[in-house]
Amino acid sequence: MKGPIQALVVDDERFSREELIHLLKQHEAIQVIGEAESGDTAIMKVLQLQPDVLFLDVEMPRMDGMEVAKAVQELKKVPKIIFATAYPDFAVDAFRHDAIDYLLKPFDEEQLKDAVVKLEKRFAPQMDASQTTNQPPSKLAVEGEDNIHYLDPENIVYVYREERWTKIVGKTHTYETRAPLKEVEHRLRGFPFFRIHKSYLVNLDYVNRLTPWFNGAYQLELQSREEKLSVSRNYVKDLRKQLEL
Incomplete structure (x- = not known):
């Protein structure tokens, strides 16, 4: 990617749009290429202008x-999302949409600076032609009852689905989220997680031993865990390829 990151500012309040645009113009890495006063107008301008990022208000009439x-996820070029709102209560839902950041009004210049830095890091793989893989996010956001935990994927041993919950097993704690296992797997792309069963993902860095069990299935022993996990025979061959030199 050449040149600055192109941004579209979306807010139904003109003053808020003008304030945010003014603050963004102080960052050379950002170029504001347009603004929208409603959700439906925002969709049209995304199609027309193809921005790299949306600075997006939450509370707007109609849409x-x-x-x-959610709508822009269906487009060929999906812009990054940074929510900018007066309401802190939507943060959990925001990160379900893979939001890069969540800015609160009135805008804090340091918080905005941090958001721009995150954007630059997210686009850095595209700016460096020698780097061919996308840089994964540094933390996995897991919403609790009244807070959000940010987990280092390197400290996650395995993840599994049980009834309506996806459980994330770390070295010392287990966390729960209602996000589907497939969604968590998608968010962990770029880290060494591998599906061993329709309901289980494991961090390959914690694998100690793979032993035959029955009917072509295997059992997996993991570092720092006493339990053994069942590896479906449908995944054994590919798992061995991932583990062996």
């Missing part, structure tokens, strides 16, 4: 920011 974020 709110969450609906806009």
Whole structure:
């Protein structure tokens, strides 16, 4: 990617749009290429202008920011999302849309600077032609009852689905989320996680031993865990390829 990161500012309040645009112009890495006063207008301008990032308000009439974020996921070029809102209560839903950041009004210049830095890091693989893989996010956001935990994927041993919950097993704690296992797997792309069963993902860095069990299935022993996990025979061959030199 050459040149600055192109941004579209979406907010139904003109003053908020003008304030954010003014602050963004102080960052050379960002070029504001347009603004929209509603969700449906935002969709049209995304199609016309092809921005790299949306600075997106949440509370808007007719079509709110969450609906806009969901709609743009269906486009060929999906812009990054940074939510900018006066309401902190939507943060959990925001990160379900893979939001890069969540800015609160009135805008804090340091918080905005941090968001721009995150954007630059996210686009850095595209700016460096020698780097062919996308840089994964540094933390996995897992919403709790009244807070959000940010987990280092390197400290996650395995993940599994049980009834309506996806459980994330770390070295010392287990966390729960209602996000589907497939969604968590997608968010962990770029890290050494491998599906061993329709309901299980394991961090290959924690694998100690693979032993035959029955009917072509295997059992997996993991570092720091006493339990053994069942490896479906449908995944054994590919798992061995991942583990062996």
